[in-house]
Amino acid sequence: MERETDGKKGPHRKMWGVVNGVEEDRIDELLELIWTLREKGVSDLDQLLENTRDGEAKSILRMMIRDGLFEVEGSRMVLKEKGEEKARELIRRHRLTERLLLEIFEMSEDEVEEEACKFEHILSPNVTESVCTFLGHPPTCIHGKPIPRGECCTKFKKEIKPLVLPLEELGLGDRGRIVFIAPKSHQRLDRLSTLGIATGSIVRMHQKNPSYVIEIGETTLALDKDIVKDIYVKKV
Amino acid sequence: MRSCSAETRPPAPGKESIVLIGNPNVGKSVIFNYLTGKYATVSNYPGTTVEVTRGALSGGERHHQVIDTPGVNSLIPMSEDEKVTRDILLYETPTHLIQVMDAKNLRRGLLISLQLVEMNLPFFVILNMWDEAKSRGMEIRSQLLEKILGTPILKTVATRRKGLERIREHLRPQFPTPIPIQYPETLESGVSRILLLLPEAPISKRSLALMLLSGDESLTEWLHQNLTEETILRIEKIRQEIEHHFSDPVGYLISQARLRKVDEILSEVMGRQAETLPTLSYTIGNLSIHPFWGIPILLLVLFVTYEFVGVFGAQVSVKFLEETVFGRWILPPLTQGIQRFIPVPFLQEFLIGPYGLFTMALTYAIAIVLPIVGYFFLIFGLMEDSGYLPRLAVMSNQVFKRMGLNGKAVLPMVLGLGCGTMATMTTRILETEKDRILVTLLLALAVPCSAQLGVILGMFATLPPLYFLIWIAVMAGILVTVGYLASRILPGEGSDFILEVPPLRIPQLSNVIIKTLARMEWYLKEAVPLFILGTLLLFILHQTKGLVILESILSPLITHFLGLPSKVTETFIIGFLRRDYGAAGLFMLAKGGNLNPHQVVVSLVTMTLFIPCVAQFFMMIKERGIRKTLWITAVVLPIAFGVGGGLNFLLKWLGI
Numbered sequence: 001m002e003r004e005t006d007g008k009k010g011p012h013r014k015m016w017g018v019v020n021g022v023e024e025d026r027i028d029e030l031l032e033l034i035w036t037l038r039e040k041g042v043s044d045l046d047q048l049l050e051n052t053r054d055g056e057a058k059s060i061l062r063m064m065i066r067d068g069l070f071e072v073e074g075s076r077m078v079l080k081e082k083g084e085e086k087a088r089e090l091i092r093r094h095r096l097t098e099r100l101l102l103e104i105f106e107m108s109e110d111e112v113e114e115e116a117c118k119f120e121h122i123l124s125p126n127v128t129e130s131v132c133t134f135l136g137h138p139p140t141c142i143h144g145k146p147i148p149r150g151e152c153c154t155k156f157k158k159e160i161k162p163l164v165l166p167l168e169e170l171g172l173g174d175r176g177r178i179v180f181i182a183p184k185s186h187q188r189l190d191r192l193s194t195l196g197i198a199t200g201s202i203v204r205m206h207q208k209n210p211s212y213v214i215e216i217g218e219t220t221l222a223l224d225k226d227i228v229k230d231i232y233v234k235k236v
Numbered sequence: 237m238r239s240c241s242a243e244t245r246p247p248a249p250g251k252e253s254i255v256l257i258g259n260p261n262v263g264k265s266v267i268f269n270y271l272t273g274k275y276a277t278v279s280n281y282p283g284t285t286v287e288v289t290r291g292a293l294s295g296g297e298r299h300h301q302v303i304d305t306p307g308v309n310s311l312i313p314m315s316e317d318e319k320v321t322r323d324i325l326l327y328e329t330p331t332h333l334i335q336v337m338d339a340k341n342l343r344r345g346l347l348i349s350l351q352l353v354e355m356n357l358p359f360f361v362i363l364n365m366w367d368e369a370k371s372r373g374m375e376i377r378s379q380l381l382e383k384i385l386g387t388p389i390l391k392t393v394a395t396r397r398k399g400l401e402r403i404r405e406h407l408r409p410q411f412p413t414p415i416p417i418q419y420p421e422t423l424e425s426g427v428s429r430i431l432l433l434l435p436e437a438p439i440s441k442r443s444l445a446l447m448l449l450s451g452d453e454s455l456t457e458w459l460h461q462n463l464t465e466e467t468i469l470r471i472e473k474i475r476q477e478i479e480h481h482f483s484d485p486v487g488y489l490i491s492q493a494r495l496r497k498v499d500e501i502l503s504e505v506m507g508r509q510a511e512t513l514p515t516l517s518y519t520i521g522n523l524s525i526h527p528f529w530g531i532p533i534l535l536l537v538l539f540v541t542y543e544f545v546g547v548f549g550a551q552v553s554v555k556f557l558e559e560t561v562f563g564r565w566i567l568p569p570l571t572q573g574i575q576r577f578i579p580v581p582f583l584q585e586f587l588i589g590p591y592g593l594f595t596m597a598l599t600y601a602i603a604i605v606l607p608i609v610g611y612f613f614l615i616f617g618l619m620e621d622s623g624y625l626p627r628l629a630v631m632s633n634q635v636f637k638r639m640g641l642n643g644k645a646v647l648p649m650v651l652g653l654g655c656g657t658m659a660t661m662t663t664r665i666l667e668t669e670k671d672r673i674l675v676t677l678l679l680a681l682a683v684p685c686s687a688q689l690g691v692i693l694g695m696f697a698t699l700p701p702l703y704f705l706i707w708i709a710v711m712a713g714i715l716v717t718v719g720y721l722a723s724r725i726l727p728g729e730g731s732d733f734i735l736e737v738p739p740l741r742i743p744q745l746s747n748v749i750i751k752t753l754a755r756m757e758w759y760l761k762e763a764v765p766l767f768i769l770g771t772l773l774l775f776i777l778h779q780t781k782g783l784v785i786l787e788s789i790l791s792p793l794i795t796h797f798l799g800l801p802s803k804v805t806e807t808f809i810i811g812f813l814r815r816d817y818g819a820a821g822l823f824m825l826a827k828g829g830n831l832n833p834h835q836v837v838v839s840l841v842t843m844t845l846f847i848p849c850v851a852q853f854f855m856m857i858k859e860r861g862i863r864k865t866l867w868i869t870a871v872v873l874p875i876a877f878g879v880g881g882g883l884n885f886l887l888k889w890l891g892i
Contacts, residue, residue, distance in 0.1 A: 142483070187314065187732075188732055188734075189485050189487070190450070190485060190487035191732070192734065193487070193488050193491030193495070194312075194344075194347065194491055195309055195736070196343055196495065198488070198492045198495050200495070206522075207525065207527070210530070210631055210633060211525075213630065213737065217341060218340040219341055220736070221735065221736055221737065222626070222633070222734075222736075222737055224633070224637075224642060224734075227732055227733070227734060
């Protein structure tokens with residue numbers, strides 16, 4: 001279900017009134033749209049106009065070009081440095097929020113979508129980094145799309161003790177409940193699930209060398225490192 | 237020994253069938269053995285029972301056929317094994333279906349039970365390994381579980397025959413209670429749409445729809461047999477629609493929903509687990525995969541294997557059989573008898589000449605090959621049944637990763653040290669085609685089979701250790717280099733290393749012996765005809781002087797490039813018919829003082845790398861197809877001679 005930024009926004013925006021804030025939001029929305037379309041391999045200006053609900057998109061776009069956020073080559077849109085950075089940050093906040101709300105607070109998908117749309121505009125960089133660290137620097141959003149990396153991910157900050165950690169980092173002998181599995185390959189996920197490894201299962205880290213060995217119930221499984229990397233757990 | 241997917245033989249009318257189904261490692265084969273009293277490849281290592289084993293129910297008044305299926309984790313097939321099992325349920329309607337479960341792994345067993353219930357198949361449950369669950373302090377309310385599933389549950393300890401006698405009284409149709417599972421809404425709607433398009437089938441349409449939605453491609457055959465092209469396309473469209481709706485794979489979502497249901501049932505049925513002290517088996521089991529302690533254990537196992545097979549088998553037993561049994565007891569009276577009763581010189585040569593049926597073929601087959609292979613299978617059987625084999629995979633995973641494989645390849649590679657033909661067949665358990673080709677290539681190239689190995693070790697035993705080390709270094713180097721390069725060049729994905737590690741158990745000696753005998757029997761049936769064929773070929777070549785011609789053609793290559801005497805050519809030609817045969821020929825030459833140590837190393841290196849024996853060659857064609865086999869041969873031959881020649885010059889230059 002394609003419910004991420006597609007320009008079709010809910011009623012909350014009407015609450016803001018006609019202030020510069022609205023313009024900024026609209027710029028943000030368009031930036032996001034450019035990014036998501038690009039992810040799908042679409043950079044066409046016409047496509048963008050088709051996909052946005054913003055009636056005055058063209059004038060906002062002109063403003064954005066004037067501000068140096070992106071440029072148009074023929075009918076192709078290319079994000080410039082400033083625009084790229086901004087779009088990246090927006091997408092990051094949106095998708096991190098999705099994870100937070102769905103996985104940790106267990107809200108419904110509708111609620112998540114609505115709230116994530118609001119959060120992306122207001123989260124400060126500090127809070128974004130904290131949320132990212134808290135979630136253990138997840139690589140993908142709930143729809144499987146990549147979450148752009150932040151400074152905290154590259155530095156792999158651990159100052160806030162993450163509640164959720166990659167299985168790789170679960171201590172020897174510790175137990176964790178699987179919170180999400182980044183879907184690398186369908187086959188792999190299927191296979192893991194029939195062995196009992198799925199969201200909600202509790203695993204125990206038995207050893208990490210020469211292979212990773214984990215225990216689920218009374219089953220002992222040996223796994224290669226790159227499979228373990230995809231699994232994220234909440235320590236119990 | 238082909239897997240049964242297209243070639244299923246449903247029981248003859250009037251015959252009833254009992255099918256055993258369950259996860260790997262639960263003891264199905266032990267129960268099969270009990271019911272039929274027959275040879276079956278009883279194994280602990282998932283994937284070894286790729287074959288569907290059939291037998292007759294012993295002592296049955298009516299004729300029941302018992303069928304042991306490969307272990308499965310799910311009936312939505314993700315591997316060849318699972319496809320075979322699912323197909324049996326689909327094509328052959330079993331009269332009685334018994335699910336065997338590991339009591340301590342109830343969660344995984346119930347995952348299958350739910351699928352059987354969904355399929356609307358009558359079955360009952362054997363809750364095996366009850367003792368192990370008990371010793372781990374687990375409490376399972378089996379009567380409550382019986383009520384929930386609506387079908388009898390027998391508690392057993394199959395290895396000690398406890399509880400098995402009650403099986404026969406339960407052989408009547410047992411219909412379980414339907415257990416509703418709630419799948420995501422969109423999925424359910426997809427299911428109902430596909431339901432309308434499906435024909436009648438032995439398993440419920442709902443379960444078929446779920447299999448199709450999860451992308452089960454193995455059902456296409458059945459679909460084509462029962463539906464029009466148009467309908468099949470419509471089903472595919474629905475599937476794609478549903479697939480795009482979700483970001484997670486459909487199969488995963490289905491498993492998740494099922495797991496939730498299972499966990500629900502478990503919360504009612506499982507009591508709190510009491511804390512128990514770790515058992516000895518648990519402790520040793522852990523040590524055997526420990527990064528530090530696992531290594532000496534591995535070396536110990538290898539050493540014991542070497543002593544048993546290499547020394548006791550190759551040297552002592554072979555010596556005894558060849559020199560005493562054949563040399564003194566069998567051949568002399570046989571020779572005299574034939575000379576007396578069959579005065580035809582041609583026939584005499586045929587039977588007892590230098591390339592004679594008895595003097596060459598049968599002597600080699602029974603005196604040299606059989607004992608070594610037998611001992612090897614014995615050790616291998618012990619490793620399987622004790623549960624050590626997967627641990628070997630865990631320890632060796634890193635090594636195999638360098639070859640572009642993963643630890644699961646340890647099974648065919650180790651089997652290759654026993655018999656390359658059997659090992660090539662076992663590549664079936666590897667998941668991706670790329671893995672299978674890679675292992676087949678390495679088996680054909682650098683893995684010597686046990687008969688060959690025994691002779692090789694025997695030959696090196698008389699020389700300074702340096703030569704043996706050279707041989708090992710070359711073999712290891714080739715394995716890693718070729719493996720690595722091939723894994724880069726070959727298209728496709730390698731498979732994931734996800735391996736179940738069962739608990740260490742004391743192997744049941746009777747099981748191991750049954751398995752070993754069954755394998756030796758299979759080996760004899762394969763080997764002896766080929767030895768005879770090989771001898772026949774050589775005999776003809778010898779009589780027609782064809783051998784001389786062949787020798788003169790290959791001679792320059794052998795003498796100049798490899799630096800070996802021309803008689804070696806003969807052993808290479810024989811070596812194709814039977815590798816061990818060829819090695820044995822070299823052995824004779826060396827014993828007769830015709831080869832110096834330098835030549836021994838070069839010839840053994842070349843011979844080991846040389847293409848495999850005829851039997852393995854045919855097995856490669858069967859498993860990989862003729863094209864790939866020819867490619868592999870085209871790679872192997874130049875490497876064999878190239879490395880041999882290179883080694884020859886290197887050693888000459890180094891003055892060894």
